[in-house]
Amino acid sequence: MPELLIVQTLTDKRAEILGRIRAYEAQIAQAKHDLAHVNATMELFVAPERQRTRYMVSHGFFKKGEIADICVRHLDVDGEMSTRELAERVMAERGLDSSDAALRNSVVFKVVQALRHAKRRKLVRMVEKRKGMCVWAAGDAVTLRVVASSPSTSD
Structure with missing residues (x-):
């Protein structure tokens, strides 16, 4: 009987640790996402000469037909x-x-x-x-x- 109590306690502790790991992984994923946005924003201000037009507006660029x-x-x-x-x-x-x-x-x-x-x-x-x-x-x-x-x- 005491062995069952030990096994149950260890199982509960394992579930608690796994829950914390999943929470930390979610926080890490969110932090990576936030970091990517901060890096992209910094890139706009640090090196504006490297920025190019991403999309071309070609309305009126060609004659009709x-x-x-x-x-x-x-x-x-x-x-x-x-x-x-x-x-x-x-x-x-x-x-x-x-x-x-x-x-x-x-x-x-x-x-x-x-x-x-x-x-x-x-x-x-x-x-x-x-x-x-x-x-x-x-x-x-x-x-x-x-x-x-x-x-x-x-x-």
Whole structure:
């Protein structure tokens, strides 16, 4: 009988210690979380010259219809291409730095948006999706884009 009391006491003590360890682990996790936020805030004030624009605002960066025109032209020449390949072609044509990940992602989203609108006008068609990336081809529609020019004077 006394052995049972010792075993019960030790079991209770073990549960108490495990409870304290779990509480300390939770406090450590919270402290690590808080430390990460303090470090990030310090980084903003200590090295502002290292801070870069994380997101590119490209509204108004391209003329209306320019991205779709570039994509359709490349699809006519090169055949099927993925969204990422088309975005790289758009960036190359505009002389943009394709190694800038934030800018590249912004242009990829603009290309997707432009191609979805072009798909409705039958300028392009989506062939398939490969690894989460759309593959596009030239569409069946024939369109003529009229460019405004100065009126010619006849003598």
